[in-house]
Amino acid sequence: xxxxxxxxxxxxLLILLGVSIITFVLLYxxxxxxxxxxxxRSATPQTVENIRQQLGLxxxxxAQYWRYLTGxxxxxxxxxxxxxxxxxxxxxxxxxxxLLLMAGxxxxxxxxxxxxxxxxxxxxxxxTDQSLMIxxxxxxxxPQFVVGLLLLYVFAVQLGWFPIGxxxxxxxxxxxxxxxxxxxxxxxxxxxxxxxxxxxxxDYVRTARAKxxxxxxxxxxxxxxxxILPIVAMIGIDIGIFMGGIVVVESVFGWPxxxxxxxxxxxxxxxxxxxxxxxVSATAIVIGNLLADLIGLLIDPRIxxx
Amino acid sequence: xKNLIATTAMAICLALPAAxxxxxxxxxxxxxxxxVITYKDDVATLDxxxxxxxxxxxxxxxxxxxxxxxxxxxxxxxPGLAESYTISDDGMVFTFQLRAGVKFHNGREMTxxxxxxxxxxxxxxxxxxxxxxxxxxxxxxxxxxxxxAETLEGVxxxxxxxxxxxxxxxxxxxxxxxxxxxxxxxxxxxVEAAGxxxxxxxxxxxxxxxxxxTIGQSLVFAKNQDYWRDGIPYLDQITFEVGQExxxxxxxxxxxEVDVPGDGIPPAKFQEVMADPAQADRVVEGGQLHTGYITLxxxxxxxxxxxxxxxxxxxxxxxxxIQIINGRAVPATQPLPPSMPxxxxxxxxxxxxxxxxxAMLADAGFADGFETELYVMNTDPNPRIAQAIQQDLASIGIxxxxxxxxxxxxxxxxxEADQAPMIWSGGMAWIADFPDAANFYGPILGCSGAVQxxxxxxWYCNEALDAKSTEADAIVxxxxxxxxxxxxxxxxxxxxxxxxxxxxxxxxxxxxKSARMGGADALYVDxxxxxxxxxxxxxxx
Numbered sequence: 001x002x003x004x005x006x007x008x009x010x011x012x013l014l015i016l017l018g019v020s021i022i023t024f025v026l027l028y029x030x031x032x033x034x035x036x037x038x039x040x041r042s043a044t045p046q047t048v049e050n051i052r053q054q055l056g057l058x059x060x061x062x063a064q065y066w067r068y069l070t071g072x073x074x075x076x077x078x079x080x081x082x083x084x085x086x087x088x089x090x091x092x093x094x095x096x097x098x099l100l101l102m103a104g105x106x107x108x109x110x111x112x113x114x115x116x117x118x119x120x121x122x123x124x125x126x127x128t129d130q131s132l133m134i135x136x137x138x139x140x141x142x143p144q145f146v147v148g149l150l151l152l153y154v155f156a157v158q159l160g161w162f163p164i165g166x167x168x169x170x171x172x173x174x175x176x177x178x179x180x181x182x183x184x185x186x187x188x189x190x191x192x193x194x195x196x197x198x199x200x201x202x203d204y205v206r207t208a209r210a211k212x213x214x215x216x217x218x219x220x221x222x223x224x225x226x227x228i229l230p231i232v233a234m235i236g237i238d239i240g241i242f243m244g245g246i247v248v249v250e251s252v253f254g255w256p257x258x259x260x261x262x263x264x265x266x267x268x269x270x271x272x273x274x275x276x277x278x279x280v281s282a283t284a285i286v287i288g289n290l291l292a293d294l295i296g297l298l299i300d301p302r303i304x305x306x
Numbered sequence: 307x308k309n310l311i312a313t314t315a316m317a318i319c320l321a322l323p324a325a326x327x328x329x330x331x332x333x334x335x336x337x338x339x340x341x342v343i344t345y346k347d348d349v350a351t352l353d354x355x356x357x358x359x360x361x362x363x364x365x366x367x368x369x370x371x372x373x374x375x376x377x378x379x380x381x382x383x384x385p386g387l388a389e390s391y392t393i394s395d396d397g398m399v400f401t402f403q404l405r406a407g408v409k410f411h412n413g414r415e416m417t418x419x420x421x422x423x424x425x426x427x428x429x430x431x432x433x434x435x436x437x438x439x440x441x442x443x444x445x446x447x448x449x450x451x452x453x454x455a456e457t458l459e460g461v462x463x464x465x466x467x468x469x470x471x472x473x474x475x476x477x478x479x480x481x482x483x484x485x486x487x488x489x490x491x492x493x494x495x496x497v498e499a500a501g502x503x504x505x506x507x508x509x510x511x512x513x514x515x516x517x518x519x520t521i522g523q524s525l526v527f528a529k530n531q532d533y534w535r536d537g538i539p540y541l542d543q544i545t546f547e548v549g550q551e552x553x554x555x556x557x558x559x560x561x562x563e564v565d566v567p568g569d570g571i572p573p574a575k576f577q578e579v580m581a582d583p584a585q586a587d588r589v590v591e592g593g594q595l596h597t598g599y600i601t602l603x604x605x606x607x608x609x610x611x612x613x614x615x616x617x618x619x620x621x622x623x624x625x626x627x628i629q630i631i632n633g634r635a636v637p638a639t640q641p642l643p644p645s646m647p648x649x650x651x652x653x654x655x656x657x658x659x660x661x662x663x664x665a666m667l668a669d670a671g672f673a674d675g676f677e678t679e680l681y682v683m684n685t686d687p688n689p690r691i692a693q694a695i696q697q698d699l700a701s702i703g704i705x706x707x708x709x710x711x712x713x714x715x716x717x718x719x720x721x722e723a724d725q726a727p728m729i730w731s732g733g734m735a736w737i738a739d740f741p742d743a744a745n746f747y748g749p750i751l752g753c754s755g756a757v758q759x760x761x762x763x764x765w766y767c768n769e770a771l772d773a774k775s776t777e778a779d780a781i782v783x784x785x786x787x788x789x790x791x792x793x794x795x796x797x798x799x800x801x802x803x804x805x806x807x808x809x810x811x812x813x814x815x816x817x818x819k820s821a822r823m824g825g826a827d828a829l830y831v832d833x834x835x836x837x838x839x840x841x842x843x844x845x846x847x
Contacts, residue, residue, distance in 0.1 A: 032714025033759070036721070040358045040436035041761045042739060042749055046451055047438050048759060050431035082350045084502045085521075093521040149553070157557050164561060165554045166547075167523060251346075254549040256522030264347050269714050 008293060012286040019282040020072065020275070024065050027271050034269045038081050055081065068275070077279075078272040080265075087276040091258055095280070097167060098257030101180070101250070102242050104173045106235060108181025109188055114231070116185065117192025121227075122219065124197060132189065140186030144245055148179040148252035165254040176253040180245050184238060191231055199227040236292025240285040329377045329384070331537070331842060332825055339845035340543040341565040341823070343837075344555040348522055348548050351505030354490035355428040355435040360737070361568065363487060364835035365546070368527065368539075370490035370510035373402050373421065373469070374481050378835075378842045379828030381595075381647070381741030383481055387416065387491055387511065388469075397476035397782030400484075404467045408534045410493045411515040418463035423494045425471075426450070426457045437488030440739070443477035476780040478790055482740035513539040513841040522549060527840070540844035556818075560585075565820040565845075566830075568837050573687060576632045579818070588823075592831025593645040594815045595738035597638050597746070600680075600695065600808040601720070601729045601763040609678075609727055613670040615805035619656035620663040621702045622808050627694050631687055634816065638809035640798050641746050645833065648743030648794040655802065655809065664702045675703025681719055681726040683733035684710040692730050720763035729763050730810075741833060743794035747775055751801060764806035771797050822847045 035052045036043075043051075052058050056067060071078055077087035113136075120132045155175060156164045162171050199205065200223055208218045246259035258277050265273035351357050354370045375386030385391065388402035408416045428435045429450045441447055446459025460472035473480065483489060496509035508516055513535070514527035527544040546568070550558070555567035556575055571579050571589070579585045602609040602618060609615055624637040639655025642648055667675065680699075682692040692708045699706045706728065711719070713733060719726040738745045749755040753772050755762030778793040801807075817830040817837045825843040832839040 030714075031718050032712065033718055036717060036759060037714060038434065038436060041736075042439060043436050044439035044442070044451075044754075045757060045759065047431075047436065050438075050451070050453075051434045054432065054434055079502060080350075083348075084351060084353070084356065084505050090521060097522070152554065152557075157561070164558050164563065165550060250549075252551060252554070254547070254551065254554060256520075256549050260522065260549050261348070267713070268350075 004297070005294070008290055012290060015286055016279065016282055020069070020279060021065070023275055023278045024068060025061070027274060028061050028064070030269065032269045034081055034271050037269045072279075077276040080273050081270050082268055083270070087272045090261060090273065091276055091280055094256055094258045094261050097255060098246055098250070098259065100173065101176055101246060101255055101257055102239070104177030105180035105184065105242060105245075106238070108177045109184030109238075110235075112181055113185035113188025114192050114228070116189035118196055118219070118224070120189065120193045121196035121200065124193075129193075133193070136186040136189040138186075139182045142182070144179055144183060144248045145252060147182055148176070148249055151175045151179055152252065165252070167254070167256050172253075176249050176255050179249050179252070180242060183245060184241065188231060188234070191234065192227065195227040195230055196223060199223045202226075232292075232295055234292070236288035236290070236295070239288035243281040243285065331378075332844070335537075335540050335824065335842075335844045336846065337537070337540050337844070338542050339540075339847075340545060341541060341820075341843075341845060342545045342547060342563065343566045343568050344550040344558070344564050345546060345548045345568040346551055346555075349525060349546065352508040352516065353505035354487045354492065354508075354510070355433050355437065356505055357487060358436045360836050364832075364837070364840065365525075365527075366487045366490065366508075367512070367835050368514045368544075368840040369508050369512040369516060370487065370492070371408075371512055372485055372487070372489040372491060373404075374485035374489075376485060376741075376834045378839045379826060379832050381645070381833050383485060386485070387421075388484075391481075393782060397478075397780070398473050400471045400473070400480065401464075402469045402471070404469065405534055406467060408511050409532050410496070410511055411509045411530065412493060412496055414493060414495075416491060416493070416511055417466045418469045419466070420491050420493055421469045422457075422461050422463050424491045425461050425489065427492065427497065428488050429458060430456065435488060437486060440483050440486055440488055443473045443475055443480060443483075445472045445474045447474070476782050478779045478782050478787075479740065479742050479744050480782075482742050482745075486740060514544065517543070524548065535841075539841045541840070544840055559818065559820060562820065565823055566838055567818060570837070571816055571818050573632065576634065576816075585818070588819050588821060590817045590819070590827045590830040592815050592817075592828070593643065593833075594813060594831070594836075595643050595646055595741060595833055596813045597641055597643050597736060598635070598810045598813060599638070599641070599731050599736075600810060601726075601731065602806055602808070603723075603727050603763070603765055604804075604806050605723050605765040606727050608670070608672060608676055611670055612804055613666055614672065616656065617663040617666040617670070617702065618699070618704070619805050619808050620659050620666070621704075622695060622698050622810065623658055624810055625658075626698075627691055628811050630690050630694060631811075631813075635811035635813045638812050640802055640809055641751065641807060642743060642798055643738075643812040646738065646741060646743060646746070648791040648798070650795045650799055653799065653802075656805075660698070660701045667702055667704075672703070675705065677705045677707070678727045679709050680706045681709045681711065681716050681729040683713045683716050683730075685713075685733055688730060688732040691732055695730060717761075720761070721759040723758065723765055726763065731763075743791060743798075744775065744779055747794075747797065751806065766801075766804065766806035768800070768804065771800060 035048055035057055039048045039051055079086055116132045116136060120129045123129045152175060156162045162175050166172050205218060205223055208222045246257055247263050250257045250259040251263055262277040345361055349362050352362060352366055352369060354366045357366050371386045373386055373388040375384050377384050387405055387408060389405045391400055391402045393400055404418060410416055427433055429438050429441050429447060431453055444458050444460045449455035450458055462470050464470050493509055497504050500507040513530055513533045515530050517526035517528040519525045525546040529539055529542050552567060552569040552572040555564055556572060558564040559567055602615045604610055628635045639653055640650055680692055680695060682688050689710045696706050696708055720729050736750055749761045751762060751766055753767035756765045756767040774797055778790050781790040815831050819830060822845045823843060824846040829839045829842050
């Protein structure tokens with residue numbers, strides 16, 4: 001097992017290296033010139049050249065990348081072109097908010113998705129089942145920007161139950177988590193439904209019912225733990241979807257996370273920040289997948305003996 | 307005005323408008339209170355040598371001071387950290403007398419050495435200031451800009467309260483340059499202690515000092531109790547909350563949680579707000595030093611033909627474009643906006659007349675029109691405006707394909723001589739750095755901007771006009787200011803004759819405020835401090 005973990009860790013590092021190269025090259029090829037963004041419109045060509053030289057952007061691509069990589073392995077993500085602040089400081093100050101939002105979103109999507117999936121599975125073929133599946137379909141398809149604003153308008157502005165955007169308390173967390181959660185819950189409800197149906201068909205469930213256990217007990221004690229297994233592994237993979245989602249949701253709710261940071265940096269071609277956020281997100285996704293594999297390993301002996 | 311009477315042997319000119327020092331703050335102004343201002347984007351930096359977006363521009367104005375300043379709500383210069391100044395006869399030497407007892411936020415007294423240090427810092431290439439080029443007229447600038455010298459030869463501290471600045475060429479805009487944020491006075495020890503982080507730990511002499519800064523969430527400005535202008539500022543504290551979508555900011559304003567949404571009223575909500583008298587009442591409208599225009603690349607056929615350019619000028623229905631932005635602008639006839647000194651009153655511009663335009667195109671040999679491309683920034687409402695322009699062009703036979711790109715890509719295309727035949731400037735349009743007619747020329751219409759990576763997207767270069775602009779800006783005698791403005795007016799009229807641009811509209815500004823905000827309307831559409839002049843507004847509750 002240790003060998004398997006080591007092997008996966010090594011693969012993860014290779015993936016991150018690949019991500020850094022691809023992102024760096026893409027940003028280098030961008031027709032937009034970051035120096036002109038910094039220099040502004042009144043700068044003389046001399047000022048522009050000075051800034052280009054100071055930032056080392058007059059160097060060839062490989063030299064620029066090598067410099068970035070040597071910094072990176074020492075934990076240095078460079079300084080923002082426009083803010084002049086350390087990228088690591090900017091990310092570190094925003095990462096906790098994103099992680100909190102992610103935790104809230106995972107909780108929300110599991111709560112909504114799993115409940116819907118279980119109910120639909122137990123009521124298979126009824127109108128309840130069909131309505132739930134239609135709702136989940138809408139949840140998957142609805143643009144997060146719209147869902148976010150809608151929730152904000154109904155629950156914060158009209159009903160006044162929650163604050164209108166912002167960060168700081170539990171009640172600030174609810175609406176953005178729900179927005180992200182609704183998207184994810186669509187997948188989970190469908191997966192939970194089919195997984196549950198699959199398990200309910202198994203012989204041991206019938207046996208349990210036959211020996212006189214209540215339906216509730218059979219569902220929660222025997223069927224659910226088995227049905228939930230493939231879902232748990234999904235959470236790790238989900239992190240990638242969240243990384244995309246937080247960019248939109250953080251903007252709508254004024255949530256001070258790294259999604260917002262990335263969005264602003266993209267608009268201003270602040271390459272060190274874009275690189276930094278991409279790498280941190282990629283690391284999160286890689287770790288998520290790694291955890292998913294490890295959890296799968298721990299809970300499913302069939303993988304372990306392989 | 308007593309202080310302004312010269313004491314030196316030099317021949318003197320007083321460049322001050324008479325009204326400057328006599329600005330009377332609102333007699334009903336009340337001290338105290340904390341207001342909340344929201345922004346969508348994070349504040350990038352508060353270093354006055356670096357900050358160059360409209361959001362941090364006014365924040366920096368409240369944290370720092372320069373030698374010169376503007377009368378609140380106007381474009382009139384007044385002395386700032388300089389108590390008075392004299393200009394030599396030939397306009398080459400400016401001598402500034404500093405105010406006594408002005409203290410930085412760290413408690414140290416500001417001296418002439420700080421002024422010298424600050425100007426050396428902003429022009430030093432290592433600082434990477436986007437504003438370095440504004441100081442081109444100071445003697446020794448070239449040596450510092452090229453890295454050959456560390457200090458500007460022309461800037462000297464004569465004694466702790468006197469700074470002398472010698473120019474290499476007369477520059478009528480020099481006092482405006484000294485009022486730019488880039489000319490703010492910073493304390494050397496604080497800059498050096500903070501290093502690259504000075505933009506996050508600013509120390510100035512301004513009306514407010516930076517309190518807390520939670521990155522990505524909020525900034526708090528606290529009143530500078532020792533501010534050298536008596537009784538200013540009124541507010542105890544300003545909280546800037548960042549990361550707020552304009553639409554969310556408006557909802558919060560309506561809910562009483564926000565005092566001024568810094569990004570303005572979102573276009574989608576504009577008509578709704580203006581239709582409600584209670585809300586419309588709290589919206590202040592004013593002009594701004596802005597012109598939106600279409601550039602016609604004079605190096606690319608068929609726009610190298612002035613007749614074609616004039617025809618395009620006559621084909622554009624400006625009123626309809628203004629309707630697209632809910633009427634938040636006035637039609638433009640010339641490059642300068644109406645509130646800018648030097649604007650040519652009574653000039654009607656090219657009349658909207660598609661039939662005549664078509665005839666002109668036919669005369670120029672394009673009876674069947676031609677195909678071209680219109681570059682535009684891809685955020686609303688610019689693509690919609692581009693469509694209107696496209697239809698107008700189609701009506702005279704020109705088929706224009708729309709290239710809707712990210713801002714940086716449009717700017718990059720404009721900076722190449724042979725890429726963008728036409729660009730709609732929306733989202734990147736010129737807003738003046740300082741209220742002077744010269745500021746609309748050099749980089750965007752002069753030869754110096756018609757270079758690769760430049761901002762003169764028409765690639766229009768008229769050597770005779772360049773010479774005339776140099777001549778106009780050599781007139782530094784305030785008594786001849788009208789003569790200088792007349793020359794600038796002629797320059798822009800000649801440009802209109804050559805028609806490298808289609809001036810489309812001058813955007814109006816609309817600032818919304820909460821009911822408790824007090825202070826003259828002019829402070830809420832201040833031409834220099836956007837969205838509001840933080841130092842002079844107050845709360846009434």
